[in-house]
Amino acid sequence: xxxxxxxxxxxxxxxxxxxxxxxxxxxxxxxxxxxxxxxxxxxxxxxxxxxxxxxxxxxxxxxxxxxxxxxxxxxxxxxxxxxxxxxxxxxxxxxxxxxxxxxxxxxxxxxxxxxxxxxxxxxxxxxxxxxxxxxxxxxxxxxxxxxxxxxxxxxxxxxxxxxxxxxxxxxxxxxxxxxxxxxxxxxxxxxxxxxxxxxxxxxxxxxxxxxxxxxxxxxxxxxxxxxxxxxxxxxxxxxxxxxxxxxxxxxxxxxxx
Amino acid sequence: xxxxxxxxxxxxxxxxxxxxxxxxxxxxxxxxxxxxxxxxxxxxxxxxxxxxxxxxxxxxxxxxxxxxxxxxxxxxxxxxxxxxxxxxxxxxxxxxxxxxxxxxxxxxxxxxxxxxxxxxxxxxxxxxxxxxxxxxxxxxxxxxxxxxxxxxxxxxxxxxxxxxxxxxxxxxxxxxxxxxxxxxxxxxxxxxxxxxxxxxxxxxxxxxxxxxxxxxxxxxxxxxxxxxxxxxxxxxxxxxxxxxxxxxxxxxxxxxxxxxxxxxxxxxxxxxxxxxxxxxxxxxxxxxxxxxxxxxxxxxxxxxxxxxxxxxxxxxxxxxxxxxxxxxxxxxxxxxxxxxxxxxxxxxxxxxxxxxxxxxxxxxxxxxxxxxxxxxxxxxxxxxxxxxxxxxxxxxxxxxxxxxxxxxxxxxxxxxxxxxxxxxxxxxxxxxxxxxxxx
Numbered sequence: 001x002x003x004x005x006x007x008x009x010x011x012x013x014x015x016x017x018x019x020x021x022x023x024x025x026x027x028x029x030x031x032x033x034x035x036x037x038x039x040x041x042x043x044x045x046x047x048x049x050x051x052x053x054x055x056x057x058x059x060x061x062x063x064x065x066x067x068x069x070x071x072x073x074x075x076x077x078x079x080x081x082x083x084x085x086x087x088x089x090x091x092x093x094x095x096x097x098x099x100x101x102x103x104x105x106x107x108x109x110x111x112x113x114x115x116x117x118x119x120x121x122x123x124x125x126x127x128x129x130x131x132x133x134x135x136x137x138x139x140x141x142x143x144x145x146x147x148x149x150x151x152x153x154x155x156x157x158x159x160x161x162x163x164x165x166x167x168x169x170x171x172x173x174x175x176x177x178x179x180x181x182x183x184x185x186x187x188x189x190x191x192x193x194x195x196x197x198x199x200x201x202x203x204x205x206x207x208x209x210x211x212x213x214x215x216x217x218x219x220x221x222x223x224x225x226x227x228x229x230x231x232x233x234x235x236x237x238x239x240x241x242x243x244x245x246x247x248x249x250x251x252x253x254x255x256x257x
Numbered sequence: 258x259x260x261x262x263x264x265x266x267x268x269x270x271x272x273x274x275x276x277x278x279x280x281x282x283x284x285x286x287x288x289x290x291x292x293x294x295x296x297x298x299x300x301x302x303x304x305x306x307x308x309x310x311x312x313x314x315x316x317x318x319x320x321x322x323x324x325x326x327x328x329x330x331x332x333x334x335x336x337x338x339x340x341x342x343x344x345x346x347x348x349x350x351x352x353x354x355x356x357x358x359x360x361x362x363x364x365x366x367x368x369x370x371x372x373x374x375x376x377x378x379x380x381x382x383x384x385x386x387x388x389x390x391x392x393x394x395x396x397x398x399x400x401x402x403x404x405x406x407x408x409x410x411x412x413x414x415x416x417x418x419x420x421x422x423x424x425x426x427x428x429x430x431x432x433x434x435x436x437x438x439x440x441x442x443x444x445x446x447x448x449x450x451x452x453x454x455x456x457x458x459x460x461x462x463x464x465x466x467x468x469x470x471x472x473x474x475x476x477x478x479x480x481x482x483x484x485x486x487x488x489x490x491x492x493x494x495x496x497x498x499x500x501x502x503x504x505x506x507x508x509x510x511x512x513x514x515x516x517x518x519x520x521x522x523x524x525x526x527x528x529x530x531x532x533x534x535x536x537x538x539x540x541x542x543x544x545x546x547x548x549x550x551x552x553x554x555x556x557x558x559x560x561x562x563x564x565x566x567x568x569x570x571x572x573x574x575x576x577x578x579x580x581x582x583x584x585x586x587x588x589x590x591x592x593x594x595x596x597x598x599x600x601x602x603x604x605x606x607x608x609x610x611x612x613x614x615x616x617x618x619x620x621x622x623x624x625x626x627x628x629x630x631x632x633x634x635x636x637x638x639x640x641x642x643x644x645x646x647x648x649x650x651x652x653x654x655x656x657x658x659x660x661x662x663x664x665x666x667x668x669x670x671x672x673x674x675x676x677x678x679x680x681x682x683x684x685x686x687x688x689x690x691x692x693x694x695x696x
Binding site for chain 2: 103
């Protein structure tokens, strides 16, 4: 489904290289976790896959269902089924959750050849999705993320994922800033949404989320590269030993960290 | 009755000779004429006008309203507010139009009508032209010299207007450029309550200058909600002078929406006359092309215990130019003042221009005055967020601009006005995104 090949990425403004040759392959039905210390490039990887304009690909490619998406705008990628849950969801005062979601749902439905929903049908459709993340219905009429707590913002991201039904979900530190109850709700939502036909990439600092969501693969990113991949046991090892042993490993290979 | 001119004459000075010879308001006319002849037309060297080049406007060949060849107003019913179907005054180019006006649906103690029918009214005698207070200003006396008609709104003690009052100012197409002088006097006695929707609409794209002067007196415990919508012709000049006095425990809330005119100069003033008052002077400016919108406001805190609020939001596109000068005075003995001022500017184009100058003059020591001015573009992160949810870049920018502007009109109490302004904001953002795509 997603294939990242020798990806090099710089910040457009100052040319700083963030990703220095990332390779990653994600198949349908899989859950991948990408872990790593701060500044290792995890979030950049998610953002660049979603088409963030702040970054520029200098080398390599991102293939989605076998085709390069580098020339596609973020909205075209969303139409194709790519979803990014933001680490810092943006506040949009004046636009209600319902307005945003109906607009999004219908443009995406349209581009995928599905029926658009009128406001009444849409109301019915999203009611179920609210339960999934245990959100109050009056939340729908509030402005997108405006005045939301950190936890509410993260739940709102998963709620949007539930409504938009993406094929590839990139969840950027969706677990950070959540208390244990909210973490369970979010994890449970992700588990229910995930199935045979879609893939999930979790970007996370901590192993804690992985107690609730079982990844098929765990990757460790340091200094803009994936330095180690394994199964879920790798996450346990990281929890116990930290990243030092891998950072040392990376330096041995002559990479700046 | 022209006096020898003491200053370099401008078109306004020249047009003064067309002042009505007979009729009412003789004393006001005489005083106004003296003031006009002693006051020069503004120019860039005057501090208060330094951001605007008025020269191009002084070259327009303005003529008197009677000589301008104005066309009749047609199809204006669509501007009537449903809530005000029996509380509406209509003025065409500043002159009262009885046919389109409709009054009588306001309940006891509320008087609404053409000023010209109230020349002997003691309230009119007491306040008309006595409340205006603009220094070195040629526009107010010009209005004083020329106006014949005007809106008069009077609420007796404890009177509550049962419906919002619509003051609809229509400007029609004309063969020559003209000057209109709409006039308003609002007096709300103790414990009264009224909502006023003042609307200025240009039906065509012609050149004219309108100089609305509005005097408001809010007596003890009275409440006034005053919405001012400016949708003049894109070639019009609009110079407005609304002034409000607030007495003890009264509230005056004003919201100005600036959409039209080539040059709009708005100088709202609120003056506190006693303690315990609450007033608002909010504004929303949406401009594009070659438009200039200039707000010079003044909030004068003269007594203790006042709450005041000013949110002035501006969206600038094309070569448009916005100016904001927000004066806040807190006099020496005016303690416990809580004053909020914020000017937020959204620049959508490279060639747009914003000048902003919060001006606080505080002489009391126990006050809370917060103020801020920001000029920014749409946040790329916000655009990306909406794009990642499937919206095109244009749509995302449109939604964000719309959301930025919407905050100012949330407080509209009249449903149809709220809806109307949402549509105006939507039309503005839509027009701009279309323009950008084709550019």
